[in-house]
Amino acid sequence: MKKLINYLTVSVLMTLMFSCQEDELIVPYGAGEPHIEVVKVPTASLFGDSLQYTVNVSDKSIDLSTLKVQLLFSDEVVAEQTLRTKSAGEYSGKLFVPFLKNIPNGTGMLKFTLENIQMVKTTEEKVVNISRPDFPYINLISEGGKTYKMLKVSANKYQVTDEFPMKAAAYIEAPAVGAFGNKIQFGWENKSIIQGVNAVIPFSNSFDGRYTISFNTLTYESAPFIRYAINDTDMEMIADDLYSVDLTVGKDEELVLSDIPGIKGWWIDQDYIRQDGDKYYSKVISGKYRFIADVAKKFIKVEALNGSDPAVLNPDGTGAIWIIGEGIGKPSVADNQVGWDPGKAICMAPIGEKKYQVTVVAGQTINATNINFKFFHQKNWGGEYKNTELTTNSDIILVGDGTNGRDPGNLGLVAGKTLTVGSTYVFLVDLSEGNNKAKLTVTKQ
Numbered sequence: 001m002k003k004l005i006n007y008l009t010v011s012v013l014m015t016l017m018f019s020c021q022e023d024e025l026i027v028p029y030g031a032g033e034p035h036i037e038v039v040k041v042p043t044a045s046l047f048g049d050s051l052q053y054t055v056n057v058s059d060k061s062i063d064l065s066t067l068k069v070q071l072l073f074s075d076e077v078v079a080e081q082t083l084r085t086k087s088a089g090e091y092s093g094k095l096f097v098p099f100l101k102n103i104p105n106g107t108g109m110l111k112f113t114l115e116n117i118q119m120v121k122t123t124e125e126k127v128v129n130i131s132r133p134d135f136p137y138i139n140l141i142s143e144g145g146k147t148y149k150m151l152k153v154s155a156n157k158y159q160v161t162d163e164f165p166m167k168a169a170a171y172i173e174a175p176a177v178g179a180f181g182n183k184i185q186f187g188w189e190n191k192s193i194i195q196g197v198n199a200v201i202p203f204s205n206s207f208d209g210r211y212t213i214s215f216n217t218l219t220y221e222s223a224p225f226i227r228y229a230i231n232d233t234d235m236e237m238i239a240d241d242l243y244s245v246d247l248t249v250g251k252d253e254e255l256v257l258s259d260i261p262g263i264k265g266w267w268i269d270q271d272y273i274r275q276d277g278d279k280y281y282s283k284v285i286s287g288k289y290r291f292i293a294d295v296a297k298k299f300i301k302v303e304a305l306n307g308s309d310p311a312v313l314n315p316d317g318t319g320a321i322w323i324i325g326e327g328i329g330k331p332s333v334a335d336n337q338v339g340w341d342p343g344k345a346i347c348m349a350p351i352g353e354k355k356y357q358v359t360v361v362a363g364q365t366i367n368a369t370n371i372n373f374k375f376f377h378q379k380n381w382g383g384e385y386k387n388t389e390l391t392t393n394s395d396i397i398l399v400g401d402g403t404n405g406r407d408p409g410n411l412g413l414v415a416g417k418t419l420t421v422g423s424t425y426v427f428l429v430d431l432s433e434g435n436n437k438a439k440l441t442v443t444k445q
Helices: 001-026
Strands: 034-040 045-046 050-060 062-075 076-084 090-095 106-116 122-131 139-144 147-156 157-164 167-174 182-191 190-196 201-204 209-216 238-239 240-250 273-276 277-284 285-295 299-306 322-326 349-352 355-361 370-374 390-392 397-399 411-413 423-431 438-444
Touching: 001 322, 034 106, 034 122, 050 062, 062 157, 076 090, 090 322, 139 157, 147 209, 167 209, 182 322, 190 349, 397 438
Parallel strands: 045 122, 390 438
Antiparallel strands: 034 050, 050 090, 062 076, 062 106, 106 122, 139 147, 139 167, 147 157, 157 209, 167 182, 167 201, 182 190, 238 240, 240 285, 273 277, 285 299, 322 370, 349 355, 355 423, 370 411, 397 411, 423 438
């Protein structure tokens, strides 16, 4: 029995010793004392520069995990990086100071946060004075790769005067400034200038030739940009050389087009807009319309809308009628024929009483000797007028029936007839008796 007791005593003691050894290996959650010693950090820096830092990190008893370095402006983190710190020692790095719009000279806070594997943290903070770099110059880099040096003319403002095309797409690049400076690029995104991209900025002028391009590195204000607007409402660029704005206008309401450069030399759709001297007025019924400025063709096009979508022909005869086909185009059939492209469809002007018209000039906006277009219920394929719903008494224009040289509903010229070059013709579709009893009249003015 004594031997058995001694054996049990030894076993218990060994178990207790083993347990104690295990306890020494297991560290309670939240233990440790991480410590940061900031060895090197600048007291001043520049926007667009990089802050170089060196720190010593340690913990008396626990392995370290990470060191997070953050730069804060007004308590907002604007840059950060995280370093793995598996062991105590010295760590160095560089933190980019972002170049931001409309941020004046001031102070930033450099915050160091050290964390060990038990998620115990400690922080150190250092104030850094940050100012905007005084660039000696900046570069304007054209879409073709040519570089123009923009010189400083006042605080943060740079400009260059040279021979430029009317559209001078380019991005801007500032040189690296400071001990660890970086080049800063300014480009175009979401219809505005931002830093960090080199997508070209659509600088534009009203003429080719010698003019000035300017840029402010603080406010990002730049020039020139030609403004296209109607009724003091800016048009938005929808494609290269195309701008548009959606407006609700009333019949005979004055339209202010003076914000479109050189408007007096533009071709304006007179089915929609009446000109009286230097003033312009809406000719169509009250409603919502999309005004499209084609800068390349110097052409104002108008389309009826339903909400923000192109209008369609409604069951009651209101809405819109569209023209798709050959032999017609504005401002010139030679340069802008509609053809069988629904995207180029012409919206007939709604003049009231369920009547729609398009005015054309033979040899200019309509082919004098050959036409082949038709009327549609929408700006796309689908509902269309055929000879069973459309009739005409014209002795010049026929409605195709499939046997007279045109497909059902397609318009053509009567055999042996042509339009008189230079003469104006008004095509009017009357739906007052119903959508399926449309009447086309063609009047020579």
